[in-house]
Amino acid sequence: MTDPDDELRPLLDFIKLSRGFDFSGYKPTSLTRRVRKRMDAIGSDSYADYLNHLEVEPDEFSELFDTILINVTSFFRDAPAWRYVDEQVLPAIIGHAGSRDIRIWSAGCASGEEAYSISMLLVRHLGERAFRERVKVYATDVDDDALATARAGQYTSKQLEAVPADLLERCFERLPAGAAFRKDLRRALIFGRNDLVQDAPISRIDLLLCRNVLMYFNAETQGSVLRRLNFALANTGYLFLGKSEMLLTRGELFRPVDLKCRVFSKVPVPRLGEHLMFTPDGDENADPALGDSQALGLRDGVLDLAPVAQLAVDLTGMLAMANQQARTLFGLEDADIGRPLRDLEVSYRPVELRAAIDRALAEARPVSLGTVQWGAEDGQPRELEVQVSAVVSDGGELLGASATFADVTPHLRLRDELERSKRELEVAYEELQSTVEELETTNEELQSTNEELETTNEELQSTNEELETMNEELQSTNEELEATNDELRDRSQELNESNIFLEAILGSVGVAVVVLDEAQAIRVWNRAAQALWGLRPDQVRGEHFLSLDIGLPVEQLRAALRAALAGDRTERPLALEARDRCGRDLTCYVTCVPLSGLDGEVRGAVLLMDDRTPVRAA
Secondary structure (H helix, E strand, O other): OOOHHHHHHHHHHHHHHHHOOOOOOEOHHHHHHHHHHHHHHHOOOOHHHHHHHHHHOOOHHHHHHHHHOOOOOOOOOOHHHHHHHHHHHHHHHHHHHOOOOEEEEEEOOOOOHHHHHHHHHHHHHHOHHHHHHHEEEEEEEOOHHHHHHHHHOEEEOOOOOOOOHHHHHHHEEEEOOEEEEOHHHHOOEEEEEOOOOOOOOOOOEEEEEEOOOHHHEOHHHHHHHHHHHHHHEEEEEEEEEOOOOOOOOOOOOEEEEEOOOOEEEEOOOOOOOOOOOOOOOOOOOOOOOOOOHHHHHHHHHHHHOOOOEEEEEEOOOEEEEEOHHHHHHHOOOHHHOOOEHHHOHHHOOOOOOHHHHHHHHHHOOOEEEEEEEEEOOOOOEEEEEEEEEEEEOOOOOEEEEEEEEEEOHHHHHHHHHHHHHHHHHHHHHHHHHHHHHHHHHHHHHHHHHHHHHHHHHHHHHHHHHHHHHHHHHHHHHHHHHHHHHHHHHHHHHHHHHHHHHHHHHHHHOOOEEEEEEOOOEEEEEOHHHHHHHOOOHHHHOOOEHHHOOOOOOHHHHHHHHHHHHOOOOOOOOEEEEEEOOOOOEEEEEEEEEEEEOOOOOEEEEEEEEEOOOOOOOO
């Protein structure tokens, strides 16, 4: 199975090569989760597909960086810690500074809230004039968009809720949608891009704010960054971290000032050539002369029963004494006393003694041979610390040399166990710290997601209000349409009644009536016309009158129709020879008159046809 880190590596190398961002020091789990979130947003299934998308769409870099670099911050975040900085740290810094300038560095400043927070506290302590003259606040980040927001120094009323009222009034200028940091105070803040992993740190810093930044890096990168931060701080400087960053395993760089508030002081790191010399204390206990045999016997007994194995060699190289511990440890017998040391195994095992004895006699000082391993009779290896010392009389006469073999096995075992326990504790703490940082990272991601959801919810609420407004408008429009529909229904009913009445009138007229429109298309064809020519109204309605094939020679009416449509109201009945629907020949009298409204405009023509007598228009 392919390691996800191996799949992610080409993408990180491409980002570093093309944009200069090195994310290799970030925690893999957090980095993978953030990149995956962006991939899901655009629908990429693999890192390779997403890399191709970055090559085609350069604008995607900004979206990716905004996703990876979680810019979750606020004014005076973690209020108790800021209260401690205000009441304890800043007075100490001002006291150490004296009359010199005060230098502050906000590393990983995001959108600038923390840089402005520390600036406001310094304005409160120093006053506005001294702040402008003595304070420099350096605020850095790797996110250019966040830096642009920080440089503007403008924040909404919601973002400024945590700012105390007196500082808000003193340090900000009101805007319609919020407030902006005062321009004269803003000149003391310098915003710039700085990568804590790659770029050189700012030096001689009195207070370094690096809050919730280290938790995104792995252990190796954290160590590198912390060494840079140690270099950046002045010897009296303070480091202010986030609530998930404790540095308990970095005691060689920082010591806790207030662990609960995450405030640390610098441990000066010695430079090359600076070291401490440790010199062992000399043994000033002299053995007083014992004047009687009882005292001598007591001394020999005590020496023989001493818990430390000891040998004595005179100036001729003979073994002069071996106490009980030495005899037991190295298998010496009483007969070995007085023999040359070189003939005994103890002279070279467990360590070469002769050269050390010669050196101790020549230099008249103790010679340490360090710790050696020796296999005892019980089969358990022992660690012996060997030291050779010259023996000098009260008068300064050199008498011989003494070799002691101190069994330090229990101490070494305890030391090893202590070191192992310490390492396990450090590993456990680092794992716990990593877990805490991971939880904090996840918390910030959730906070960022929550803010996005709040924004989306506000947008949805706004959209819902617009939809409700549109719904009310549609409801109002619907009511108007219903009123119009009722009115149309009434008008339609009136029209139907008028049509029925008109049809009754036309049906009651004893002659055939045909009404034409301006295009000579048939609009009305009464029952008398149907009875005369044999065509129903639905068969002829809409047809051109001159195209009808009936017993009436309609072509002979063309001139009369044109005159009527032109507005000629002269009634000239035409007698035409025709044949009705029954095939009976007849003389049909046709009168053409214009059809006009109350305004006098001609809208068609009316034909009156009768087979009996000429008809006059009503």
